[in-house]
Structure formats: structure tokens, C-alpha cells
Amino acid sequence: MNNEIKSCFICNVTECSIFKKSNLEFLKLIDGKKTCITYNKNQPIIFEGSRLDGVYMINSGIAKVHVKGYKGRPLILRLIKPGDISGHLPDGQNRQPVSVTAVEETGMCFIENKEFDAMLENSVSARQELMDAVKQELKQLEMRAIQLAQMNVREKIASAILHILKSYPNNNNGKAIHINLSRQDIADLAGTTKEQVSKTISDFGKENLIEAKGRSLKLIDYKKMETIADFYKGF
Amino acid sequence: MNNEIKSCFICNVTECSIFKKSNLEFLKLIDGKKTCITYNKNQPIIFEGSRLDGVYMINSGIAKVHVKGYKGRPLILRLIKPGDISGHLPDGQNRQPVSVTAVEETGMCFIENKEFDAMLENSVSARQELMDAVKQELKQLEMRAIQLAQMNVREKIASAILHILKSYPNNNNGKAIHINLSRQDIADLAGTTKEQVSKTISDFGKENLIEAKGRSLKLIDYKKMETIADFYKGF
DNA sequence: CGGGTTATTGAGGGGCGTCAACAACCGTGG
DNA sequence: CCACGGTTGTTGACGCCCCTCAATAACCCG
Structure with missing residues (x-):
């Protein structure tokens, strides 16, 4: 967890959710005020229910946004990647509504x-961009609700895999990537059990849609995968 | 669909999501600009995907917020009641993300x-209040995601019934209310099928939790109902 | 290498979606 | 007023999807 400050002016994040249109004076202002922190794999960043006196922007890496669900079971709402903002939506008592953990x-x-x-x-x-980012989140959650309510397990897992791959850079160059997500994590993302994830991933392998072995994952037939998760725009 | 204008100064909505702290000058401004419309039962108010050049506030009655889900199946996201705002979250192309229909x-x-x-x-x-309202919506959707992902049918239907009752005024005075929602609507809210809703409501009746006959609904044992839908704060 | 975690696969069974038949309800028109 | 057709609600039977449990294999890190 080093704390070296990276200047906004040399930021390599091209698709930033709220500073897209920020002008130079603005960046200058922020640049002086921010701190930079690196989190290790599996390290918690935000705790659901805690207070936080600021806002995070992802600069590199991937994190999962999750909540403590029904009877304590975790539910992963989504993965976030560079450019995404986090911690900006505390509730009335200034508590964080979700947890964020580095993947x-x-x-x-x-x-x-x-x-x-x-x-x-x-x-x-800036206000406009923040509001747009929040709207985006709402839309995304809406899609999740539809998935969880109406898809069968096979479809939900296909959706989850596509979401994961979209969160990783260089996902469509035909190379296998290593994802630091357990079968349980994928299950918590798809809304099913780890065993179903194992079986379904194995099925997808036999059908030549993906090549998966443990946490190495390679997408073979993107088109067909999208057909299964018949899920147009979004999540 | 009459258009008689009701003055903000005699508005009977006590819990208004975004004008709570508005001062008098403010109300005066709005009062002159707004129009009032009454919609009949089952009449559509907002169409998902359409453009809308303004914002609605519910003044009386109840409406359902719903989306066209997976393979065209509807999903009711929530019911809204007086004080709630709607149509304020168009997407990037200025299209409404959800439909709203009068119940x-x-x-x-x-x-x-x-x-x-x-x-x-x-x-x-006003900005603050709008942002708070949006955060509230996010939180609510988060709860929906948890419900849909992790509850069994009995629990989901119990939650749906409690949500419906909370949307109706005078829900806890022990009187039966008439809800203009079909079993299919309740199913689309709970994320299950109309038959399961019928059966489960029948079960709840035998267990003396509710008295339900067709669309007349009376809650008998609130405590126990909440235990089934073990769902603390929220939805 | 060894012990703990994680992944895989199969067997079993129950929850719940689907289908179907019947009943109840509701508005319309004769 | 009753007849009637269409919609909605109720209930049961059936079967499959998927959750659970368990046993084994693979993996990871010291």
C-alpha cells in the first residue's frame, strides 16, 4: 500500500467518469489535494456501513462492489475499473451503502x-458528470435486477463471465487472462452457487465457447456467448 | 384526465422528496410554472425509451415503475406514491429508462x-434533495437485487406484499384495502409466476397472516410477515 | 512436500415453473 | 335482469432445474 502521488496531468485513464470535461484549472486544483493509494489483491477498500470522508477514483486495477445480502450472504453488484468513482453515495447518516474490495x-x-x-x-x-455517473449506476443496477429475476442459471453465468471479461483490459485479443475471482465470487455475481458455476463453465468449455481452467479464462466464441446472455446494451 | 392546477401552497403532500426544504420564494416560482394532470387506473404515464421534456411529481394515487426485461417479460421495480418524483433520470440520449403506469x-x-x-x-x-432522492432509489434497487437473487419465492412474495401495503395510505389500521394489482403484477414485482403468487397468498391466508380474496387484502400479522421477509430497512 | 483452500463432478431431492382444468369475477348487451 | 364471453384467480399434477451434500482432485503457498 504505497502512497506515491500520481499527477492528474499524466493520468493514463482515458475514460474517466467525472473529469472528462474538466478544464485545466480544475485538474490543477484537484492535483494538489488528492492522495494516491495502492491496494493489494483481496484487500478491502470501503466497508459497507462505515463512514468515509472522501471519494475514491480507480486509477488502475479492478475492484468488486458488494453488499451483505439476505441472511448475510454476499452479493457482488458489479466490478469497477479505471475511471470509475466510488464512495460518492453515502446515505443519510453518512454511511457507505456498499463495500469495495480490490480484486x-x-x-x-x-x-x-x-x-x-x-x-x-x-x-x-462536474455536477453534470457526477449525475450522469450516478444515472449510469442506476441503469446498471436495473439490468442486474432483470438478470437476477428473469434469467436461468446458464444465462446468468454467461452474463457474469461477459461482465468480468469486459472489466479486464485487452479482453478481446484472444489471449487467456487470469482472473483473481473464485468460483464463489462468480456465483455471488451471477446469483447462484459455486457448484453451478463450475458445472456451467465446464459445459461452456465442452461447447467451445470458452477455454477455462481454474482461474485462467479465454473467450473463444464471443458472439455465441452474447446470444446466451441475450443482453443487449449494458451490464 | 383533467388539468386543474393545484397550488403548491395548499399541497397536501407532507413527505415530498425534493421540496422539503424549499423556501417560499421557491414554491412561488414553481407554482406558476407547473401543470397538473390526473391519470386513470392503468393509464400509462411514462414510456420506457421515450423522450420527456420535464419531470413528474406524484400528488395523489399510486403508480408502478416497470421495465421491459429479459425476452420482453415485464419487471416491476417499485410502486411510487405521493411525494415521489419521476422522469428525472433520462439517459445520455435523453430517453426515459423506465415506464410509469398509474395503478x-x-x-x-x-x-x-x-x-x-x-x-x-x-x-x-434543491440539488441536495434531488441527489438524496436518487441515492434513495439506488439503495432501493440494491435491496431489490438482493431480494431477487437470494430469497425464495415465499420470502419474495411476503416482501412484495409488504411493499404494496406500504404504498397504500392507512395500511396499518386493520382494514382491508382494495389493490388494483393483478396476481401477475404481484408476480412481476416479486420475480416469480402468477400461480406461485396465488398459492402463496392462499398459504398466508391459512396461516392467518393475511386475509386475501381477489384484490382485497388485509394484513393480520404484520410482525410475522416481516419475519418471513426478514428485511430490515428499506424496500 | 504437506496441509489448507479451491475446483470438479456426481447423486439426490425439493422448490418452483409450466400446463391444464375449473371457478370466480366483471363489464357488456340483449 | 340474466345471459354470456373474456379476463382473472385458484388449485392440482407433473417434471425439470438447480440447490445441497459429499467425495475426490487440483491447486497454492509456505
Whole structure:
């Protein structure tokens, strides 16, 4: 967990959710105020229910957004990747509604609420971008609800795999990637059990849709996979 | 669908999501600009995918928020009641992400985007309240995701019934209420089938938790019902 | 190498979706 | 007013999907 500060001006994140239109003065302001933290694999970043006096931006790596669900069972709402924002939606009592945990080694930029709020106060476009990001989250959750309610296990797992692959960079160059997610994690993402995940992934392998062995995953037939998870735009 | 304008100053909605802290000048501004519309039972108000040049506030009645889900099957995300806002979250192409349909006769106040945006522009507290309302929606959707992913049918239907009753005024005075929702609607809310809803409601009747006959519904044992839907805060 | 975690695979059974038949309800028109 | 057809609700039978349990294999890290 090193703390080397990376300047916003050399930030390699091209698709940033809320600083897309920020002008130079703005970046300058933020650049001086933020801190950068690197989290290790499986290291918790935000705890559901805790208070947090600022906002995180993912700079590198991948993290999972999850909640403690019914009877304590975890549910992974989504994976987040560079450019995504986190911790910006505390509830009325200023508590975080979700947990965030690093999946791969993950670099985070942190801005204190004071600075963040001041920024929003002063910029119409920043407010606009924040609202757009939140809308995006709502839309995504809406899709999750549909998936969980109406898909069968096979379809849900196909969707989960596609979501995972989309979260990893270079996912479509035909190379196998190593995902640091257990079968249980995939199950918690798809809304099923780890055994079903094992069996279904094995099925997908036999059908030549993917090549999967343990945590190494390679997509072979993207088209067919999307057909199974017949899920247009989104998640 | 009459269009008589009701003044904000005599508005009977006590728990309004975004005008709670609005001062008098503010109400005065809005009062002149808004229009009021009454929708009949089952009448559509907002179409998913359509464009809408303003924002609705429910003034009276009940409406369902629903989406076209997987393979066209509907999913009801939630019921909304007086004080709730709607249509305020168009996506990037200015399209509505959800449909809204009147369940009971429903009175709506409509404000054009131009006025609404101007209001937000000018008021920190209005922005705050809008953001809070959106956060609330996110939290609620999060709960829905957990329900749909992790509860069994009995639990989901118990949750759905409690949600319905909470949406109706005077739900806890021990009187039967008439809900204009079909078994299919309840199924689309709970994430199951109409037959399961019929059977489970029948079970709940035998267990003396509710008295239900057709669309008349009376809650007998709230405590026990909540235990089944063991679902603390929220939905 | 060894012990603990994780993954795989199969067997078993129950929950729940599907189908079907019947009953109840509701608005319409004769 | 009753007849009637269409929609909605109820109930049971059936069967399959998928959860659970368990045993074995593979993997990972010290």
C-alpha cells in the first residue's frame, strides 16, 4: 500500500467518469489535494456501513462492489475499473451503502469530501458528470435486477463471465487472462452457487465457447456467448 | 384526465422528496410554472425509451415503475406514491429508462425541464434533495437485487406484499384495502409466476397472516410477515 | 512436500415453473 | 335482469432445474 502521488496531468485513464470535461484549472486544483493509494489483491477498500470522508477514483486495477445480502450472504453488484468513482453515495447518516474490495492490485486516488464538494459547487459540468455517473449506476443496477429475476442459471453465468471479461483490459485479443475471482465470487455475481458455476463453465468449455481452467479464462466464441446472455446494451 | 392546477401552497403532500426544504420564494416560482394532470387506473404515464421534456411529481394515487426485461417479460421495480418524483433520470440520449403506469387514479404535477433545471441551478438545497432522492432509489434497487437473487419465492412474495401495503395510505389500521394489482403484477414485482403468487397468498391466508380474496387484502400479522421477509430497512 | 483452500463432478431431492382444468369475477348487451 | 364471453384467480399434477451434500482432485503457498 504505497502512497506515491500520481499527477492528474499524466493520468493514463482515458475514460474517466467525472473529469472528462474538466478544464485545466480544475485538474490543477484537484492535483494538489488528492492522495494516491495502492491496494493489494483481496484487500478491502470501503466497508459497507462505515463512514468515509472522501471519494475514491480507480486509477488502475479492478475492484468488486458488494453488499451483505439476505441472511448475510454476499452479493457482488458489479466490478469497477479505471475511471470509475466510488464512495460518492453515502446515505443519510453518512454511511457507505456498499463495500469495495480490490480484486487485482488496485491504484486509487482519494479526494476529501471538502475538496470534492467545493469542486461540485463551482462547476456545472462536474455536477453534470457526477449525475450522469450516478444515472449510469442506476441503469446498471436495473439490468442486474432483470438478470437476477428473469434469467436461468446458464444465462446468468454467461452474463457474469461477459461482465468480468469486459472489466479486464485487452479482453478481446484472444489471449487467456487470469482472473483473481473464485468460483464463489462468480456465483455471488451471477446469483447462484459455486457448484453451478463450475458445472456451467465446464459445459461452456465442452461447447467451445470458452477455454477455462481454474482461474485462467479465454473467450473463444464471443458472439455465441452474447446470444446466451441475450443482453443487449449494458451490464 | 383533467388539468386543474393545484397550488403548491395548499399541497397536501407532507413527505415530498425534493421540496422539503424549499423556501417560499421557491414554491412561488414553481407554482406558476407547473401543470397538473390526473391519470386513470392503468393509464400509462411514462414510456420506457421515450423522450420527456420535464419531470413528474406524484400528488395523489399510486403508480408502478416497470421495465421491459429479459425476452420482453415485464419487471416491476417499485410502486411510487405521493411525494415521489419521476422522469428525472433520462439517459445520455435523453430517453426515459423506465415506464410509469398509474395503478390507482393518480394525480401528477408536471414541471418542464427548463424550469426544473433553472431551479436546480439556483438552489444548493434543491440539488441536495434531488441527489438524496436518487441515492434513495439506488439503495432501493440494491435491496431489490438482493431480494431477487437470494430469497425464495415465499420470502419474495411476503416482501412484495409488504411493499404494496406500504404504498397504500392507512395500511396499518386493520382494514382491508382494495389493490388494483393483478396476481401477475404481484408476480412481476416479486420475480416469480402468477400461480406461485396465488398459492402463496392462499398459504398466508391459512396461516392467518393475511386475509386475501381477489384484490382485497388485509394484513393480520404484520410482525410475522416481516419475519418471513426478514428485511430490515428499506424496500 | 504437506496441509489448507479451491475446483470438479456426481447423486439426490425439493422448490418452483409450466400446463391444464375449473371457478370466480366483471363489464357488456340483449 | 340474466345471459354470456373474456379476463382473472385458484388449485392440482407433473417434471425439470438447480440447490445441497459429499467425495475426490487440483491447486497454492509456505
